[in-house]
Amino acid sequence: MNRQKKKSTNGFRWERKHLLGIAELSTEELALLLDQAENFREVMDRPIPKVPALRGKTIVNLFCEPSTRTRTSFELAAKRLSADTLSIATSSSSFIKGESLKDTARNIEAMQIDMLIIRHSTPGAPKFLSECIKASVVNAGDGSHEHPTQALLDVFTIRRKLKKIVGLNVSIVGDIAHSRVAKSNIFALKKLGAEVTVCGPKTMMPSGIESLGVKVTYDLKEALKGADAVNVLRIQAERQNQTFFPGIREYARMFGITKEKLNKYAKKEILLLHPGPINRGVELSQDAADGEFSVILDQVTNGVAVRMAVLFLLSGIK
Ligand code: CP
16 A cells, blocks of 8 residues: 655645545645645646656546536646546447446456546445445546535635635525535535525525525525625536426526626625536626636636646545
8 A cells, every 4th residue: 555645734644545525525634635736726837837746647537427627627637747647438438338337447447547537427426436446536526416626626716816715705606406516615615614605596495405504595686795706506407307497587687697786786806606617698697707706717727726636635545
């Protein structure tokens, strides 16, 4: 067993082999991840944005759901750490011949890989694989359960812009019930000391969400008032088997964020986040998505540094 553990400035050591969710992480682990991401964010601004940290390691992306940002970001992160990396498209894999997820993962592992990054529509699929294979497993989004690296890049972006997380008011607006991004963000923000408000249609608000320590409102004005950052979610149509609101126009009128609403109800320094992909004209207007409050493309840039940190820290234990 290679015990090349990574240490924070206060002496805390990284011990974890898999990243399956934010719920299981301690505050110290979150802080170490964010600090490590800061180091890699600085590497990204160098003329040659590459370090040899993971030379000789092999990292495979197995995405069983569509992705633009997360898959590209993990692949770039691995390349910038000098790992060998490849992505498997499910459309051209043996899944379509009926091979099980477990068999696919075990066959990929037999080629002597070090890490498997998995996106899957089934909650718990990454945890299941972590119990079947010896390689490190990273959850790149599992159904409506968690999307840990999205939450890490969201809090990293807020921390970089506002220099802290403790005591901030962060609102999460939209389809809370079906969103893995909402859950992972709530866990990360609460552990790091932020106040979190969730806002959306009643039909998209899971019952008992208050038990996570969040405030609930169905009024967008209230969610925007006093918020330091607002994270806007996409309606997860692919995870809904019924209609949860009367229509897209009605949703946009009630919960869509526009520049006008931000100017009218929000602090003038509010940060506007969105995990992407955006439904323009639904949850965000053009002028909000591309306006002065938006840090959406910063999130994407920062995502590479955050994923470099995740891969680097997980590589410490085999
Ligand atoms: N935010 C996010 O997960 O985007 P992708 O679906 O494009 O990876």
